Amino acid sequence: MQGVENKVIVITGASSGIGEATAKILADNGAKVVLSARREERLQKLASTIGENAIYLKSDVSNAEDMKALIALAKEKFGKVDVLFANAGTMPGGNMSELKVADWISMVDINVKGVLFSMAAVLPEFIAQKSGHIIVTSSIAGTKSVPGNAVYSGTKHFVRAMLDSFRTEAVMEGTNIRTTTIYPGAIKTELLNTIAPSETKTMVEKFYKNVGLDPRVIANAVLYAISQPDNIDVSDLAIRPSKES
Numbered sequence: 001m002q003g004v005e006n007k008v009i010v011i012t013g014a015s016s017g018i019g020e021a022t023a024k025i026l027a028d029n030g031a032k033v034v035l036s037a038r039r040e041e042r043l044q045k046l047a048s049t050i051g052e053n054a055i056y057l058k059s060d061v062s063n064a065e066d067m068k069a070l071i072a073l074a075k076e077k078f079g080k081v082d083v084l085f086a087n088a089g090t091m092p093g094g095n096m097s098e099l100k101v102a103d104w105i106s107m108v109d110i111n112v113k114g115v116l117f118s119m120a121a122v123l124p125e126f127i128a129q130k131s132g133h134i135i136v137t138s139s140i141a142g143t144k145s146v147p148g149n150a151v152y153s154g155t156k157h158f159v160r161a162m163l164d165s166f167r168t169e170a171v172m173e174g175t176n177i178r179t180t181t182i183y184p185g186a187i188k189t190e191l192l193n194t195i196a197p198s199e200t201k202t203m204v205e206k207f208y209k210n211v212g213l214d215p216r217v218i219a220n221a222v223l224y225a226i227s228q229p230d231n232i233d234v235s236d237l238a239i240r241p242s243k244e245s
């Protein structure tokens with residue numbers, strides 16, 4: 001494996017859960033990390049824990065200008081970008097019949113448009129340097145139908161289809177851009193916090209409490225994908241508790 005030392009890695013959704021754990025593990029292995037999320041105090045704390053190999057920008061993935069500013073900051077402070085980990089996401093949940101249209105729009109803005117805006121910001125760099133790696137957090141919900149979570153599942157199917165199509169385009173264009181789609185199952189993070197109280201929420205919380213995995217499991221998968229030699233594309237990684245169907 002070639003490792004991650006001195007690679008510049010932009011991480012969206014770095015203020016908690018999978019993004020935070022990944023930032024720590026990548027930095028522990030010598031990477032320079034560029035942290036993005038909306039909760040600035042969380043980013044500040046994480047960056048100061050990591051030290052000089054971390055910078056951050058309070059930024060919203062649903063704002064294309066914020067994503068451009070994030071990539072510009074990475075270039076200004078660290079001189080280049082090697083990897084984008086497009087990880088920010090939200091999962092308010094609920095049946096379609098509940099008509100929570102504001103939640104549907106918010107999931108599309110963050111889980112779909114957020115990934116696209118971060119890719120749009122970084123692609124000109126990757127194309128010009130003829131190298132790069134885009135990692136996106138989909139979900140096991142992006143691989144099957146999930147009643148009670150239809151719009152979320154749809155957003156995670158979208159990123160799967162989009163990134164795999166992009167991977168093929170990159171091969172055809174010869175840009176040397178690698179892609180990895182990560183499909184986590186139940187991981188103990190703050191993701192369930194935005195689900196409105198209900199019987200279903202209580203059941204899901206119990207399941208996560210009993211069998212949910214530590215976010216470092218996903219962080220190590222990201223480390224594995226990035227660490228491969230340039231001629232290896234770890235395109236898909238599904239990781240779930242052994243007790244999750």
Ligand SMILES: NC(=O)c1ccc[n+]([C@@H]2O[C@H](COP(=O)([O-])OP(=O)(O)OC[C@H]3O[C@@H](n4cnc5c(N)ncnc54)[C@H](OP(=O)(O)O)[C@@H]3O)[C@@H](O)[C@H]2O)c1
Nearest residue numbers: 013015016017018037038039060061089139187189190191
């Ligand atoms: N936990 C699981 O079981 C699981 C399973 C499958 C997939 N996933 C996916 O994993 C990814 C990370 O989630 P997590 O589980 O680590 O949950 P989390 O702890 O809630 O983290 C979500 C992250 O996304 C950020 N975020 C949300 N909206 C944002 C916005 N508009 N702009 C910028 N950042 C935003 C949050 O930061 P701010 O609020 O500070 O902006 C936070 O850092 C998500 O894409 C999620 O769908 C999680």
